[in-house]
Amino acid sequence: MLILTRKIGQSLIIGDDIEIKILSIDSENISIGITAPKNLSIVRKELLEVRDENKKAININKVTLRQIENFIKKD
Structure with missing residues (x-):
């Protein structure tokens, strides 16, 4: 640095x-x-961190939903 x-x-x-x-x-x-230049994206780091956490949460929810779906199908 x-x-x-x-x-x-x-x-x-x-x-x-x-x-x-x-x-x-x-x-x-x-x-x-x-x-x-206007084509260069400038973003505060904390916003990127929030975006990444949101993406992780979405993936976890998809896995959980699949597990629930599989559990229901077994019955």
Whole structure:
């Protein structure tokens, strides 16, 4: 992991076309601005984690439903 120190108004450049700029800092939050091509998806990590958990829950429910279905068919 690369660790950098930036001040308000300073930027980082990733590749040729992604800029991350520090907009503001308060006691607990940092606001950043991201300039990137529109075809590049930018998502907060916690949203991806929620999506992945939801996908796992759906798969568990499918397995449980199959088990219930098989149990009912046995009777």
